[in-house]
Amino acid sequence: MATAKHRAPRKPIARRVGGLTVAAAVAVAGIGLTAPGASAESVWDRVAACESGGNWSINTGNGFYGGLQFHPQTWTGFGGGAYAPYAHQATKSQQITIAQKVLAVQGPGAWPVCSVRAGLTRDNGGATPAPSPAPAPAPAQPRDNGSASRGGGHSAMAPLARDGIRGxxxxxxxxxxxxxxxxxxxxxxxxxxxxxxxxxxxxxxxxxxxxxxxxxxxxxxxxxxxxxxxxxxxxxxxxxxxxxxx
Structure with missing residues (x-):
């Protein structure tokens, strides 16, 4: 899927001004959550305050869901379906977990306006780290690194769904x-x-x-x-x- 970004820039919903809303959201979020860490959670609170007024269960019918306003295809494309069919039905912690995966692939530009306002970066947002490189294969089974081979080219790959998401x-x-x-x-x-x-x-x-x-x-x-x-x-x-x- 993400740069595609996961949603179009729009005017924040019922956005509140000042630090009180963010501080209150952080205080409430600290109850019963195990991941991500406090610093990452804080910056995601700021993004949510911009995107949805800090309402993690919001569903206004605009086609985007939850505190970070996920498009359904982005939500499911990055594994959110394991938690709930739509982002607003998942917990805040689960929404942040999926957001960190989107952040790792698409960068802060997935939230083009609110990431700037919130100061979101891959580091402070706790972007899910890339997997460790796979071990080098045996010579008889060379890794498909993107170049054509004499033995028939690339391994089979299904056609991409044309969903406009760079997943x-x-x-x-x-x-x-x-x-x-x-x-x-x-x-x-x-x-x-x-x-x-x-x-x-x-x-x-x-x-x-x-x-x-x-x-x-x-x-x-x-x-x-x-x-x-x-x-x-x-x-x-x-x-x-x-x-x-x-």
Missing amino acids: PLTTTAIQRWVGTYQDGIFGPITTRALQTKVGAYPDGIWGPKSQAALQDYLGLSRDGSTFMNYRTVLALQKHLNANVIG
Whole structure:
């Protein structure tokens, strides 16, 4: 799935001003929760205060749910279905757990406005760490690292669901396309390889110039976005299905 971001920027719902709301939310949240840590919880309280007025069980019918306003496809794509069908039906701790997975893949840009206001980063948000690299395989069974082989190319990969979310499966297809290790994590190595692929400067940071280059490559009109938004990921998934997975 995430940069795609998991929701469109919108005006916060019943947002409260000042530190009292955040402090109160932290105090209530401390009862009966085991993870994540207090510092990560605090920054997520600030994001929630911006996104939903700090209401972790909110469902206004706008298509986004819970304190961090998850789109249902993002929620299920990152494992939220193990807790509840929709984010607002899960506990605050469970919503933060899924948010940390989204943060690890999509970065703070998944909450483009509120992450800035809350000061959210991968570090202070407790982003779920990337898995340790797999052990090197035996020579007779070389790892599929994204390059074609004489024996028939890549292992089978199902077509991507065109949902506009740059989740782990879409990221794996991107990695196959650009020739990096296929771990489903959109990190600096994958970012630089994709930047090179679409003709952007490979600095490992996905920003407006990289986004514009990708939109040019895919034949989309530039929209000034700074992350992989819905329309861009949708077009990218179509391109990957046709040219990489096919």
